[in-house]
Amino acid sequence: DIQMTQSSSSLSASVGDRVTITCRASQSISSYLNWYQQKPGKAPNLVIYAASSLQSGVPLRFSGSGSGADYTLTISSLEPEDFATYYCQQSYSTPYTFGQGTKLEIK
Amino acid sequence: QVQLQESGPGLVKPSGTLSLTCAVSGGSISSRNWWSWVRQPPGKGLQWIGDIYHGGSTNYNPSLRSRVTISVDKSRNQFSLTLNSVTAADTAVYYCARVDYYDKRFDPWGQGTLVTVSS
Secondary structure (H helix, E strand, O other): OOOOOEEEOOOOOOOOEEEEEEEEOOOOOOOOOEEEEOOOOOOOEEEOOOOOOOOOOOOOOEEEEEOOEEEEEOOOOOOOOOOOOEEEEEOOOOOOEEEEEOOOOOO | OEEEEEEEEOEEEEOEEEEEEEEOOOOOOOOOOEEEEEEOOOOOEEEEEEEEEEHHHHHHHHOOOOHHEEEEHHHHHHEEEEEOOHHHHOEEEEEEEEEEEEOEEEEEEEOEEEEEEEO
């Protein structure tokens, strides 16, 4: 199985901050990397797919980058509604696997 | 706009069988997509269970393969999950999701259904 490791389990930030969440795969996953936002009691919501493609309807302050085994999700200027848990996921090969999640909290 | 809705019992006894259905609306299950199940134990992360294509091809997580079956019912535009010999460790919110055939993005997701394994 491909292991996905997010650098932080939690992150504190303020409204207006620029935030970067990183994710590392145990091998190259050729940009088959998705990012999801999950709020309490809700299903995950796709934010970025194929490493850098913005899902329709997602604000432009979200962006993704990376290649090989290393990927990042950046929020350019945090809004109150962005405080949530973010998961990376590799869809390069089955079993598809997720990172452990990064909880973005208000400082 | 495609929507997914999970349904099934919220309580299953230990050693019993968990059975859930995901109804697809606003689109055809015979479209060029895979259809997946993902679960999330309370307070924990996400685990992919498996997926199915409308032709019947399946992929399963090896950690669950011996206990899992995913099937599709094209006439009802739905797919189903069966998990045998459940224990408390199978207590989780179960989600269904559409998986794009080409880029393998998971979107949309159902709202999720909590299944508790308890006597």
